[in-house]
Amino acid sequence: MTVPRIVIVGGGAGGLALATRLGRTLGKKKRAEIVLLDRNATHVWKPLLHELATGVLNSTMDEVDFRGHSSAHGYRYQRGSLCGLDRESKTLNLAPILDEDGRQVLPERTLTYDYLVLSLGSVSNDFGTPGVAEHCHFIDSPGQAKMFQRDMINTFLRYTDPALRTHTTLSVGIVGGGATGVELAAELLDVTRLLNAYGVTNVDDNQVSVHLIEAAPRILPALSERISQTVHKELESLGVNVHVNTAIKEAREDALVTGDDEVIETDLNVWAAGIKAPDFLAELGLTVNKKNQVCLEQTMQSVDDPSIFAMGDCASCPQGENSTVPPRAQAVRQQAGVLADNLGRALEGKELKPFKYKDNGSLVSLARYDAVGNLMRGGASRGLFLEGWMARNAYASLYRMHQVSIHGVPKTGLTWVVDKLNRYLKPRMKLH
Numbered sequence: 001m002t003v004p005r006i007v008i009v010g011g012g013a014g015g016l017a018l019a020t021r022l023g024r025t026l027g028k029k030k031r032a033e034i035v036l037l038d039r040n041a042t043h044v045w046k047p048l049l050h051e052l053a054t055g056v057l058n059s060t061m062d063e064v065d066f067r068g069h070s071s072a073h074g075y076r077y078q079r080g081s082l083c084g085l086d087r088e089s090k091t092l093n094l095a096p097i098l099d100e101d102g103r104q105v106l107p108e109r110t111l112t113y114d115y116l117v118l119s120l121g122s123v124s125n126d127f128g129t130p131g132v133a134e135h136c137h138f139i140d141s142p143g144q145a146k147m148f149q150r151d152m153i154n155t156f157l158r159y160t161d162p163a164l165r166t167h168t169t170l171s172v173g174i175v176g177g178g179a180t181g182v183e184l185a186a187e188l189l190d191v192t193r194l195l196n197a198y199g200v201t202n203v204d205d206n207q208v209s210v211h212l213i214e215a216a217p218r219i220l221p222a223l224s225e226r227i228s229q230t231v232h233k234e235l236e237s238l239g240v241n242v243h244v245n246t247a248i249k250e251a252r253e254d255a256l257v258t259g260d261d262e263v264i265e266t267d268l269n270v271w272a273a274g275i276k277a278p279d280f281l282a283e284l285g286l287t288v289n290k291k292n293q294v295c296l297e298q299t300m301q302s303v304d305d306p307s308i309f310a311m312g313d314c315a316s317c318p319q320g321e322n323s324t325v326p327p328r329a330q331a332v333r334q335q336a337g338v339l340a341d342n343l344g345r346a347l348e349g350k351e352l353k354p355f356k357y358k359d360n361g362s363l364v365s366l367a368r369y370d371a372v373g374n375l376m377r378g379g380a381s382r383g384l385f386l387e388g389w390m391a392r393n394a395y396a397s398l399y400r401m402h403q404v405s406i407h408g409v410p411k412t413g414l415t416w417v418v419d420k421l422n423r424y425l426k427p428r429m430k431l432h
């Protein structure tokens with residue numbers, strides 16, 4: 001007997017949690033065939049990418065191999081990159097997969113579905129700013145994070161020899177004062193200290209300048225004013241040059257140029273100023289908004305096709321009149337839970353439930369220095385303000401909750417123990 005096939009495209013923060021849950025509730029019971037499609041062979045939780053970029057996260061510890069994971073959790077993994085969709089025949093077109101030398105590893109293929117879930121995340125939005133694609137790093141994928149780490153170490157090494165220096169100080173420009181930019185800025189200061197401690201370089205703190213550049217009047221514009229001000233002060237006290245009300249109109253190999261024609265000399269540039277869904281989503285024949293996000297009903301079904309669902313950063317799910325679910329890990333985690341129920345209900349021909357986002361608060365990590373944020377409790381509109389070790393623990397628990405959703409409690413507990421042991425056994429940073 002054939003069972004319906006549910007294809008999930010994208011094994012990220014939302015897609016992997018959904019595949020794990022559906023594998024357990026439907027796949028193992030042979031009520032549906034669950035297929036997870038991802039262009040990569042492994043999963044790294046995206047909020048860890050700034051740590052991967054600076055080398056303080058060793059990806060082999062935190063990477064999940066889709067093949068091994070799928071065989072233990074009742075779903076099937078297929079490596080592939082979605083590039084086209086035929087809604088009439090319910091068929092996905094998968095682009096060929098190439099290796100680093102451009103040789104084909106997997107050919108162009110097709111895959112049919114009965115229900116489709118799009119959870120393929122987002123990419124940085126450069127808003128067409130000249131020079132950004134050529135001269136800025138993006139931290140959207142593990143590959144890009146590792147490329148940044150390699151360039152960062154090489155730049156530090158270059159500064160150990162005065163003859164190879166481009167400027168008097170080693171300068172990193174981060175465009176975008178959202179959570180990604182803020183967390184990366186703090187990690188970079190920590191990395192400067194670690195590289196010296198391990199004897200990789202002799203560039204000390206006062207020879208390194210980190211510029212965090214935000215177009216809005218304050219950093220962390222999506223979070224409360226109190227969090228924003230606290231983080232701003234803390235970053236400045238650590239030595240970060242925080243520029244607000246500063247739009248970048250051009251990126252060059254050795255500088256960022258502001259809207260007022262100020263030239264900020266830089267050795268490394270990172271662009272983290274806003275997100276959009278991948279461009280090809282606008283060509284699938286589904287209604288999308290101007291950020292390419294698939295427009296949904298509140299049940300997370302596409303407004304054009306009830307057999308197509310979407311969640312996370314690539315989706316625009318309405319909440320009330322003028323608002324939509326924000327592109328955040330906690331939001332996609334909640335969506336994966338409701339979508340798992342809704343797909344079960346769809347198979348039984350039952351009515352689907354609307355998704356209602358619950359903001360549990362926001363936390364920003366400032367590397368080993370601090371963490372700041374708020375937790376929402378009851379009906380409080382501003383939440384409970386947290387700083388220091390409480391905020392740091394709450395921040396760490398977000399990742400542990402993700403691990404519980406994909407590994408279960410016992411394995412997450414063991415991973416926690418291994419992480420603690422590794423702090424004693426391994427260097428704090430990956431140095432190559």
Ligand SMILES: Cc1cc2nc3c(=O)[nH]c(=O)nc-3n(C[C@H](O)[C@H](O)[C@H](O)COP(=O)(O)OP(=O)(O)OC[C@H]3O[C@@H](n4cnc5c(N)ncnc54)[C@H](O)[C@@H]3O)c2cc1C
Nearest residue numbers: 010012013014039046047081082120121312313327328329
């Ligand atoms: C550095 C950083 C820090 C962050 N910190 C936080 C935080 O502290 N708190 C918070 O709530 N949010 C944070 N976020 C945002 C959060 O990571 C995202 O909102 C969340 O990961 C979105 O989940 P997703 O499942 O939609 O997409 P993702 O987790 O991005 O997963 C997308 C998946 O789709 C796959 N994919 C992409 N295109 C294709 C294709 N064509 N075919 C097949 N597979 C494809 C990718 O390989 C990936 O596995 C952070 C983001 C970054 C970059």
